Structure formats: structure tokens, C-alpha cells
Amino acid sequence: MMRVCIQDMRNLGPATARMLAEIDIIDDEDLRHLGSVEAYRRLKFRFGRHVTILALYAMEAALSDCDWRDLKPDTKAFLRQQVGAAKS
Numbered sequence: 001m002m003r004v005c006i007q008d009m010r011n012l013g014p015a016t017a018r019m020l021a022e023i024d025i026i027d028d029e030d031l032r033h034l035g036s037v038e039a040y041r042r043l044k045f046r047f048g049r050h051v052t053i054l055a056l057y058a059m060e061a062a063l064s065d066c067d068w069r070d071l072k073p074d075t076k077a078f079l080r081q082q083v084g085a086a087k088s
Helices: 014-022 028-034 036-050 053-064 073-083
Strands: none
Touching (some): 014 036, 028 053
């Protein structure tokens, strides 16, 4: 299977790709290996309040090749619980 650059994944644009590159995630395999929750934690550690919960949703949805707005409410709740985030 061919690797896909982060910026070519659904929901993830150039700004997100730049931030992910700074934490050594450059393609879909890197993101899949680390997982959206751990990638989000590393982004929050590196970039602080510049990273919102929407980044977590976008990465999770990108791994499923769906629009982040199509994630089910229970999936979003589970993701928020995993990173200790309040409902937003």
C-alpha cells in the first residue's frame, strides 16, 4: 500500500501537516501507527492552545477517510475522554 502525505488526507490541510511534521508525523502510516489520540497529545504539548479538539476529530476521521463532522457523537465523546477534554 502506498503512503499518503498528511496534507493529502481528508480533513488535514497544510497548517496541520506542518504541525504534524514537527512531531515526526509525515504520512498516513505515521499517523495510523501513533493513533489520533497520541498525535493530539503531542500536538497539544508542542503547540498548546493553538491545537483544538477539532484537530483530534480531523485526524481520527482522516484515518477513516470520512469528514470529521460525520464522526458519531459517541466517537467524539470517547475521543474527548481519552484526552481528558471537556465537551466542546
